[in-house]
Amino acid sequence: MTRAALAGLALLALAGCRGSRFIPPYGVTMAGNPEAGRQVVEARHCGVCHDISGVTGAAGVIGPPLDHFAARSFIAGRVPNTPGNLITWIRSPQSVDPRTAMPAVGLGDRDARNVAAYLYTLR
Template sequence: MLGLSVLAAATAIGTVLWQHQERQRSFATEETGGNPEAGHAALIRFGCGGCHRISGVAAARGRVGPSLAGLSGRTYLAGRLPNEPAQLIRWIREPRAVDPQTAMPDLGVEERDARDMAAYLYSLKPTSQ
């Protein structure tokens, strides 16, 4: 009987976590106009993991730039922009226009890819490591 109670509790917790992740993903997609799966691929294609740690991107172990884990839970982007989808998309597309002193290179990211990357980053759990 105790085993069934534990199993039921674990199932309920799993369901709640899944629902939260789905809400996070829905928010990310709606707010950015992007596609998280395409964003995952774009982060790899543009080599973002060479400088950043990115949850869910296996090769993203860079230490030059900050970790992007938990980005959705931050107050500011790049230490100066309010953490809003439009600002993240702008930062990804033209970091030097936002901050000429930044070490982040301008990679020529087009609007569609920037929206997709933002959708992926916002779809991650705010406290992921």
């Protein structure tokens, strides 16, 4: 490989990291629809517990604010912030940690994927 190609690869790698923030490749690994997910978040009242700027009435303080969620390294400090882990968390937080205070809201797989896609727009 030429030196120029190596430099190009290094630049790509850096751009992918956006500084020290890890941004999961949600568009590649999951087929979720962010706007549909935002509507699910609104309809299922995640905002009772979470502060989310883009969701009307979402000003809860029981759980952490979800703004900048895409930049988080871990989900609830428990597991790495990957699309698969996030979908699992959204569907069944207790399967990640039985002691967590977040309840299972009863989302199906499609809704959970859409919600995950929405949360990854929160940078």
